[in-house]
Amino acid sequence: MLDDVLRAPLSSLSKENKLRKLPKDIPGVDFSSNDYLGLARSEELFNKIQEKITSAHLKQNGATGSRLLSGNSDYVLEVEQKLSKIFLSQSSLIFNSGYTANLAVLSSLPQRGDTIIYDELAHTCIKDGARLSLSHRYSFKHNDLNDLEKKLRQAKGKKFIAVESIYSMDGDQCPLNELILLAKQHDAFIILDEAHSTGVTGTAGSGLATSMNLHNQIDIRIYTFGKAMGIHGACVAGSNDLIQYLVNFARPFIYTTALPPHSITAIDCAFDYLERNHHLQEILQQKIKLFTLSSHNLKNKTDSNSAIQTLVIPGNNNVKNAASILQNKNFDIRPILSPTVAAGAERVRICLHTYNEDKHITDLVMQLTELSLSTHSTIH
Numbered sequence: 001m002l003d004d005v006l007r008a009p010l011s012s013l014s015k016e017n018k019l020r021k022l023p024k025d026i027p028g029v030d031f032s033s034n035d036y037l038g039l040a041r042s043e044e045l046f047n048k049i050q051e052k053i054t055s056a057h058l059k060q061n062g063a064t065g066s067r068l069l070s071g072n073s074d075y076v077l078e079v080e081q082k083l084s085k086i087f088l089s090q091s092s093l094i095f096n097s098g099y100t101a102n103l104a105v106l107s108s109l110p111q112r113g114d115t116i117i118y119d120e121l122a123h124t125c126i127k128d129g130a131r132l133s134l135s136h137r138y139s140f141k142h143n144d145l146n147d148l149e150k151k152l153r154q155a156k157g158k159k160f161i162a163v164e165s166i167y168s169m170d171g172d173q174c175p176l177n178e179l180i181l182l183a184k185q186h187d188a189f190i191i192l193d194e195a196h197s198t199g200v201t202g203t204a205g206s207g208l209a210t211s212m213n214l215h216n217q218i219d220i221r222i223y224t225f226g227k228a229m230g231i232h233g234a235c236v237a238g239s240n241d242l243i244q245y246l247v248n249f250a251r252p253f254i255y256t257t258a259l260p261p262h263s264i265t266a267i268d269c270a271f272d273y274l275e276r277n278h279h280l281q282e283i284l285q286q287k288i289k290l291f292t293l294s295s296h297n298l299k300n301k302t303d304s305n306s307a308i309q310t311l312v313i314p315g316n317n318n319v320k321n322a323a324s325i326l327q328n329k330n331f332d333i334r335p336i337l338s339p340t341v342a343a344g345a346e347r348v349r350i351c352l353h354t355y356n357e358d359k360h361i362t363d364l365v366m367q368l369t370e371l372s373l374s375t376h377s378t379i380h
């Protein structure tokens, strides 16, 4: 019986306290979702999307096929042009998710004999894309350019460096300026995943690279719409040739049904909404500042100036207990367990939002301080 085969690995996960389960709704103040700017819950944006969808030419439920067959439309092309203007790129290509966009880029661009070098804390979809590729692959120590340089010296063929603008589990930033210099010295191409900076920073939500005026020095940029943009999907931005290459060689683009018109409309409307409400970025920065200033004494907090803040509480059991204490105090906070993060780096991950009230943030910091003191004394 298949079930007998499956039970063995599941029970060993369970014994190690690593068994994943779909969570129930957790009541309390949201410090867990990626809805940094509150767009996912915006009634105004919801209504705009519905209005646009009910306009005559969009009355179709599904895309009906891959973009290369029946799933293309003038409207998708129009939205892609709009994205190119926002992300200041020659061209852009919409993907069904950030996961598939990264998979597509990493599996199709580097060839046999080439080398991918990715930050050790890069998201799983970067690592999975590298595994699908026929090239060599190495990780380098998180944000450590000396280690990256060492790996670049050993690399064969064309070299691709894969990094994130803001790291999803630590919330810290990639040293983009220095990375670009190093990549130039070693003739390496940069793949930048802007999942956690899309919407949050840059004019019209265009992310970190454009806000630092570095976009022209990065070969491949990936933006996702399921986080601060509050909707779903992703795009790759870059040169005309890059996009034409992906259309021809990226299997996660070619062999899948395109996003439905509803999702394309949502992308269109979400960027319009953010343009009209760019003050949301400032509000989020104020919330981040309040959290970082009030929590600067917190032990085991990782160094982050982004909407992602982290308190490391080693051990799956310890971090689960910590999260449940916080949940009982009416904070929706989830534990991040190993193997999602390395054993010993288990953590509670706190996501800050425009709609978090100041008092909730300062109350949370108080609870985290208590927790940090008590876990510190029990762990050691």
Ligand SMILES: Cc1ncc(COP(=O)(O)O)c(C=O)c1O
Binding pocket: 097, 098, 099, 100, 102, 123, 125, 164, 168, 193, 195, 196, 224, 225, 226, 233, 234
């Ligand atoms: C850095 C990073 N890249 C890509 C993704 C995947 O994006 P999506 O959720 O749109 O598939 C995530 C999602 O957690 C992420 O954190």
